[in-house]
Every structure is written in structure tokens, then in C-alpha cells.
Amino acid sequence: xxxxxIPILAFLFQEQSWLMRAADAAxxxxxxxxxxxxxxxxxxxxxxxxxxxxxxxIFMSIELILNAANLNFIAFSRYxxxxxxxxxxxGQLFAVFVIVVAAAEAAIGLGIVIxxxxxxxxxxxxxxDLLKW
Amino acid sequence: xxxxxxxxLFFWIFALAAIFAALLTVMARNAVHSALFLISSLVSVAAxxxxxxxxxxxxxxxxxxxGGVMVLFLFVIMLVNVGAEEMGREEIFNKQKQVTASLIFCxxxxxxxxxxxxxxxxxxxxxxxxxRTPEKMAAxxxxxxxxxxxxxxxxxxxxxxxxxxxxxxYRYASLPFEIASVLLLVAIIGSVMLARTLKQEVSADDxxxxxxxxxxxxxPELAKLEPRVE
Numbered sequence: 001x002x003x004x005x006i007p008i009l010a011f012l013f014q015e016q017s018w019l020m021r022a023a024d025a026a027x028x029x030x031x032x033x034x035x036x037x038x039x040x041x042x043x044x045x046x047x048x049x050x051x052x053x054x055x056x057x058i059f060m061s062i063e064l065i066l067n068a069a070n071l072n073f074i075a076f077s078r079y080x081x082x083x084x085x086x087x088x089x090x091g092q093l094f095a096v097f098v099i100v101v102a103a104a105e106a107a108i109g110l111g112i113v114i115x116x117x118x119x120x121x122x123x124x125x126x127x128x129d130l131l132k133w
Numbered sequence: 134x135x136x137x138x139x140x141x142l143f144f145w146i147f148a149l150a151a152i153f154a155a156l157l158t159v160m161a162r163n164a165v166h167s168a169l170f171l172i173s174s175l176v177s178v179a180a181x182x183x184x185x186x187x188x189x190x191x192x193x194x195x196x197x198x199x200g201g202v203m204v205l206f207l208f209v210i211m212l213v214n215v216g217a218e219e220m221g222r223e224e225i226f227n228k229q230k231q232v233t234a235s236l237i238f239c240x241x242x243x244x245x246x247x248x249x250x251x252x253x254x255x256x257x258x259x260x261x262x263x264x265r266t267p268e269k270m271a272a273x274x275x276x277x278x279x280x281x282x283x284x285x286x287x288x289x290x291x292x293x294x295x296x297x298x299x300x301x302x303y304r305y306a307s308l309p310f311e312i313a314s315v316l317l318l319v320a321i322i323g324s325v326m327l328a329r330t331l332k333q334e335v336s337a338d339d340x341x342x343x344x345x346x347x348x349x350x351x352x353p354e355l356a357k358l359e360p361r362v363e
Binding site: 037070071075110 | 141144145168185187189209213239246254270274294298302305306324326328
């Protein structure tokens, strides 16, 4: 049994194996790690928008998507700062505007939810089908 | 940009926290639990902002998202969520086909994004004009941190990030800034208009005459609210 696993472990933990290189890269997270985290958050948000039925949870998923975009803006801003770009805080400026638009969108969206609930008595999106013919 | 030492450790802690909290946001049955998990996800992302040197945006994220937007969400859940938890128990997701389709779509997106990042990032590094090793970049960052002013306690440094963002905001983006303020005003007025009750609409004399006749037939009390021209 042991004889079977030792070569596999030796293969995985040898100097140039993909596992050791990945562990080495994980010690120094760079721009690409931020982008992957942002992409994962974005995809989780998309999955929420596509699969949930509760309209409030759909709004929360949209907030997740906007937040993932913000993470990318900030990561690129830092990347440009480190590489001596002239206007490196442009990404941070854009993130401020994304937050402003997200706040406005949440206020209007939740106002619509309340008006809809008053008229239709439901927050499940598959029961709100006024435009479906 | 390269994080090293404790920054790398905290990066992975907060990145994993953000992703797990986001997953739980989407999968929680109760909308209030969803909102609380979304708050922890947003706070973790704010910590990632601090790690990448955007302290001002991290503060704005906490104040506006967690302090403002999420409180609004919780209030609306409180107003609207009558019996939602009981209904949610039967099925939180849509039909099986749609879930499968969205999961396949998401996996395609994951694969595409990971492929694009793994292919594009080395090319980006190769195209860089000033090539520096990660050690050199970390040393440069430490050098820049040392040039900042020391705080009152003598143990920490005062970041120049807020100053930079504020300066650039008015220098390069003053028109979008003003437009954003108008957008917020429109949002305030719009949400107040949308969330009015029928009584409030009648007393503001803002109802279509035919609709008003129908509503008066249902509820004669509304006539008292109607403003009369003397």
C-alpha cells in the first residue's frame, strides 16, 4: 500500500511539479489572482440571477456582480500604480461611480419591489408575468 | 502588483471568505440569511480593496453598501417577506432545466475566464516595459510606504490614497461627478414616487380620474382625502 503512494507523492511534491509551482505562486498573489477571484464572484452572481425566484435575492446577486467588477477595477488600478502609469487612480474613480450607480439602482429597484408587492401580492418572479402573452 | 508575506496570507483568507459568502448568498433559503451573507461578502471584498491599496474605496464600500444599501434591503425584506420562508421550502431554485442550463453556462464562463487569464497574463507580463522581480516590487512598495507621514500613535502611516482619489475626482471627472449627483436625486424622487400608497396618491391628486372612480366605488373613505379646489 505504502509502496503504491510514495511514488505518487514524490511525483506531486518534486521540485518542478505543477503542485509545487502552484503553491509557490500562491505565496505571491498577483494581478491574475485578483482577476480570478473577481471572475468567480461575477459567475456566482450570474448563477444567482438566473436560478433564484425571489426578486430580492436576484437584486442581491446583481450587487455581487457589480462588486466583482469593482474588484477588477481596483486590482488594475494597483497594477498600473506599480508600473508607473500617469493616471493610476482612474480605476478607483470608476469604482466610486459604480458604487453610486449601484446605490441608485438598489433604491429604485426596491421601490419597484414594494409597488409590485402592493399590486400583485407576490415577490416570486415566475408569478410576475404581466408581459407574458 | 505582488503581495507577499502576511499580505498574501490575508489575501487568501479574505478571498475564500468572499467566495464562500457569495455562494451562501445565492444558496440560502431565507432572504434575511442571504442579506447577511452578502454583507460578509462585501466586507471581505472591502478587505481585498485595502490589500490592494484602495483604502478610500474600502471605506466607501463599507459605508454605502453595508451601511446604506444592505439596511435598505433588510427593511424591504421586512416589509415584503410575508410567509416567504414557508414557500421557499418547497423549491428555492427554478425548474430543473433552467438550473442545468445556467450551471452549464457558468461552467463555460469559468473555463473561458480561467483560460483567458492564464493565456493573457504571461503576455501582459512579457509586454511590460520595466521588468522587475517580485522581490524588487515588494521592496519598492515598502519604500513608498516609508515615505508616507507617520500617524499620531507613531506605529502606523497615513495613506495618501484618499487625497489622490479626491484630487483626481475633481481634476479629471468633475462632470461625471455632477451627473452622479443628479442621478442620485432622480433615484431619491423616483423611489419615493414608486413606493407611495393609493391614499397618498389620492391626497396628492395624482390619480387618473377613471381609476379614481373605480377605487371610490371600492372604498368611499378615499373621497375625504381628495383635495378640493375651493
